[in-house]
Amino acid sequence: MSIELYRDLAQWLFDRYEEGQPRQVVEQLLLDQGYSDQQVSELTDLAYRKTNQLRDRLDSFDHYAEQQSIERRKQPFAVCAPLVIDPGRNTIDADHGAARISFRSTRPYVVVLDHFLTDGECDDLIALAENRLTRALVVDRKTGGDFLDDRRTSENLILEVYQDALCRRIEDRIAKITGVPVEHGESLQIMRYGVGAEYQPHQDFFSADINGEAVHFQNGGNRVATLVMYLNDVESGGSTIFPHAGLEVFPQKGSAVYFAYTDEDGRNDELAFHGGSPVIAGEKWIASKWLRENPTPWGQLGLERHGPTAIQASDPSGSTPVESKPVNSKPVNSKPVAKKAATKRVRKKALPKTDKPSDPKQ
Ligand SMILES: O=C(O)CCC(=O)C(=O)O
Ligand SMILES: [Fe+2]
Structure with a gap:
């Protein structure tokens, strides 16, 4: 022919x-x-x-x-932000002692860590946020702005990266354990769920196909992983659920669940669909952190304002000195504060192509 x-x-x-x-x-x-x-x-x-x-x-x-x-x-789904785990050990050393790995799954990539925070740190984070909470918002899929939505009924307070010694210590720890530099982080967010409050299942990453989400790529690319730290024991309910994977993580004071949802080829894992189930009795306090592919305005601003990080993110052993859609903290339309050579440990090849989150995302 x-x-x-x-x-x-x-x-x-x-x-x-x-x-x-x-x-x-x-x-x-x-x-x-x-x-x-x-x-x-x-x-x-x-x-x-x-x-x-x-x-x-x-x-x-x-x-x-x-x-x-x-x-x-x-093809295996190899997450681009895996934890720095020594295969010979069940613990990860950090400044406060050791966090213990109590559960791990590869798809979705979920790791549960006990003793991620000390009791004192949990109490201090709650004290920091108490009386300063407002109703948590979600991203508007059309405009990229934020709005109140019944699918997310917690209250929250968005902190500033490195805003005080407590945040610095925890953010450095997050960077050290996740391997994702502080600059790649969004701000820590403290959240409180009262009885009945929940965060219905959603994806934390942004979809390139949805205008109001794609606009957020300008703030450090897509999200690649989330860390949810539990600040108290919940009497009943309030688990973090992964309904597509049939997983459920129960809050325990000081423990944390880490999940990464972008692979090295930029695919997003639909199994990482997750939510916070309704609190049945008591209340649930968490601190959460969303991590991105690249330096974020929040991360860079924190370092500018409060001093540089000491964490060398390329140190997987963690034994030597290390350096790590709160959309309503605004930088959506602002430029990154400073262009710094970020030490990247987030492995990626391309901007994630996304699935279709039908969800309330913040
Ligand atoms: O409340 C939870 O357990 C989940 C929170 C969550 O999905 C998030 O912060 O992105
Ligand atoms: Fe989430």
């Missing part, structure tokens, strides 16, 4: 044939598209005289596409 028969062309020819279009009409359409007389004759021959051959070509195209898709699905 004097022309490469690519899939769309083969399908187009076959569809015209199936519609019962006269050969001359199809010939004219092809000529109008700029095909030569010889090409038109070969193509229409295939459709009208060798239709079985055309069918076979389409079948092989379909088979190839199916194989490709199976291969893609088989």
Whole structure:
């Protein structure tokens, strides 16, 4: 054949044939598209005289596409922000002692860490936020702004990166344990859920297909991982749920759940769909941190205002000195504060392509 028969062309020819279009009409359409007389004759021959051959070509195209898709699905989902875990140990050393790994799953990539915070740190974070909480907001999928939504009924306070010694200590710890530099973080957020309050299942990453979410890429790219730290024991309810994976993590004072949802090829993991289930009795306090691909305005601002980080993010052993959509803390339309050479440990190849979150995201 004097022309490469690519899939769309083969399908187009076959569809015209199936519609019962006269050969001359199809010939004219092809000529109008700029095909030569010889090409038109070969193509229409295939459709009208060798239709079985055309069918076979389409079948092989379909088979190839199916194989490709199976291969893609088989590829391991390697998260771009895995924790720095020494395979020989059940603990991760940090400034406050050791956090203990009590659960780990690879898809979704979830790690539960006990003793991530000390009791005193939990109490201090609660004290910092008490009386200063306002109703938590979610991202408007159209505009990228924030609004009140019944799907997220907690109250929150958004802190500033490194705003005081407590935050600095915890943010440095997060950087050290996750391997994601402080600059890549959004601000810590303290949240309180009263009885009945919940955060219905959602994805934390932003979708490139949704205008109001894609606008947030300008603040350090997409989110790649989340750390939720539990600040108190909840009497009943208030678990963090991963409904697509059938996982449920129960709050325990000082423990944390880390989940990463972007792989090295920029895919987002739909299994990371998660939420905070309603509190049935008591109250639930958490501190959460969203981590991004690149330095964020919040991270950079914190370092500018409150001094540089001492964490060398490339130190996986953690033994030597280390450096780590609160949309309503605003920088959506602001420029990053300073261009610093961030030490990146977030491994990624491309901006995540996203699935379709149908969810209330903040
Ligand atoms: O409350 C929880 O357990 C989950 C919180 C959450 O989904 C988030 O902060 O992104
Ligand atoms: Fe979330």
